[in-house]
Amino acid sequence: MPNLSRRGALKLTAGMAVLGTLGLTGCGREDGATAAKSSASPIGDSPATGTVTVWAAQGDADVLDKVIKPFKSANPDVTVKFTLIPNADYYTKLQSAVAAGKGPDIAQFFPESQAQFLDPSILQPVPGGLVDPNSFFKSLWDAGVVDGVAYTVPWYAYTYALVYRSDLAKKAGVEAPATWDEMVPFFRALQRAGAKHGLAADIGWDIFNGQDVAMYAWQAGGSLLSSGGKWTLDTPAMIDALKYNASFFTSGVADTATPTFLDAQPYFVSGKTATMITGPWVVGQLDTAAKKDGWTASHVATAPLPAGSSGSVSFSAGGSWGVLADSGNADASWKLVRHIAQPSTQIAQYKAYSSLPAVVSAWDDPAIKGQPLLGAFLTQLKNTRTFPQVSTWQQVATRIGKEMEAVARGTSTAEKAAADIQSYADSLGTGAK
Incomplete structure (x- = not known):
């Protein structure tokens, strides 16, 4: 995502x-x-x-x-x-x-x-x-x-954490999701409370989508490289990650058309979207987007990322x-x-x-x-991994993002996407000497 x-x-x-x-x-x-x-x-x-x-x-x-x-x-x-x-x-x-x-x-x-x-x-x-x-x-x-x-x-x-409209969550009577299974129901509850979409997402953000899918693969118990330095991407964990990320779009809680990068904060403030998975800088920018001092304190909350089967790991x-x-x-x-x-x-x-x-x-x-809204980011930073320190990672991440989009749009299955990602990564190698 x-x-x-x-x-x-x-x-x-x-x-x-x-x-x-x-x-x-x-x-x-x-x-x-x-x-x-x-x-x-x-x-x-x-x-x-x-x-x-x-x-x-x-x-x-x-x-x-x-x-x-x-x-x-x-x-x-x-x-x-x-x-x-x-x-x-x-x-x-x-x-x-x-x-x-x-x-x-x-x-x-x-x-x-x-x-x-x-x-x-x-x-x-x-x-x-x-x-x-x-x-x-x-x-x-x-x-x-x-x-x-x-x-x-x-x-x-x-790192990433959930940034969400606390006023809408209170109106809906829901708490921040703690697990993958609770994510889509949480977003739907925020929509019932008045948000047009529960989650802000840009489906075509390829390299960044790829990073997110990699993060979810970790949460599902996967790895990206083996201990011997080989790509490990065609795995059950990667398939689960692709399905999870795509589910935000296929369920309708995120829109495949909007918002784009520059729309994120105005959409969030206006209620067109109710949640972002984003970095800590946004906390200090929402008052400006709302054109009202104190808006963030009364409308926004943060939480660590919901856990997959292997926890709530994010990337640093x-x-x-x-x-x-x-x-x-x-x-x-x-x-x-x-x-x-x-x-x-x-x-x-x-x-x-x-x-x-x-x-x-x-x-x-x-x-x-x-700063109470920063606590979730500190919690998450203590549970992070680094992306593979190999020269081809960014190319692989871009391919993961493109395959995720195909799964979300229904033009590919998660299983085929994982196999295609593995084949592409193997063709590149890791840039090792």
């Missing part, structure tokens, strides 16, 4: 442009080890000096120059230069710069779509002792680890940082990355832009802990 309020809707699409063009990583894992080996020398505590160039995608990084003022004050002899690039162009421009040997010292990545960069020819290993891997949400740290080597440090985090996403292999100032670069990973910096980033911390302890800050 596609997310219609995705903050960085073009992140993954942009990443697809570089698939197959970089030196690519070996087979990935869905559940990496928290500990990672590193051959890099430890980074000391002496002040950073020189110039550090940073590339980032527009959005969360827009305020970062202000957020790191304490770092610049504590390191007066360092100059940090930011280049912000539109999301749609970011990975393409970064790949071109890397290939030409003209990349920045530090680059932003996205844990859900960074696999093609996790290679020693592109990124330096994270120095031992730079940060505590256990301080981050596990799946976010694992997303940067390949063959036991960590290449990125998490920055901000998000967000932002991360890596230092390029040919950085001319690696020492100062890693010191800046270390500063950004501190809880105080991540809290400052949240206050400036509502980017939720990747460091678990930062969620205890009153600025975040006092």
Whole structure:
């Protein structure tokens, strides 16, 4: 089921442009080890000096120059230069710069779509002792680890939860669904309470639909890769996931025609839809969509994702940082990355832009802990997995999304779709060396 309020809707699409063009990583894992080996020398505590160039995608990084003022004050002899690039162009421009040997010292990545960069020819290993891997949400740290080597440090985090019209749920006399079986009845109850459709969904959101189906396959007890690095997609769990996701459309609780991406919040506020499966950023945006302060507090609630036969697992996403292999100032670069990973910096980033911390302890800050609608996202972040850290994942995810649409429209069965996905993935392989 596609997310219609995705903050960085073009992140993954942009990443697809570089698939197959970089030196690519070996087979990935869905559940990496928290500990990672590193051959890099430890980074000391002496002040950073020189110039550090940073590339980032527009959005969360827009305020970062202000957020790191304490770092610049504590390191007066360092100059940090930011280049912000539109999301749609970011990975393409970064790949071109890397290939030409003209990349920045530090680059932003996205844990859900960074696999093609996790290679020693592109990124330096994270120095031992730079940060505590256990301080981050596990799946976010694992997303940067390949063959036991960590290449990125998490920055901000998000995952999915249910965001629904609490006023309509109260009117219908229903609680948030806790299991798959309760989902469609919940949506129908919200429709009886006045919503035109129970769920906001865009059936043609291919790569994002694919991510969602993968998430549901985990919930059904499946995996995407075997322990030996082979695709495992033609499985009972994948078939169940395809049927579950398609059921939102075939049951009529979601419309196969609307809403599209930009319609999501206006539809939700107006009651054309009553639920979104989306990220935490939407919580801070609905008052604006409603044109009324306090509307969200009186009309909206959140809940973790309903559980399949194997639980309520979701996927981890967000932002991360890596230092390029040919950085001319690696020492100062890693010191800046270390500063950004501190809880105080991540809290400052949240206050400036509502980017939720990747460091678990930062969620205890009153600025975040006092936001009741964020609790479901914290619960869900503690139960997440990372997508396969292989270079072909985005292509496979896109194919899963297309096959899901065919099942939802009745032009294919879930069984045939799963077989077709497996065949396609096998033809691509994993990009392993």
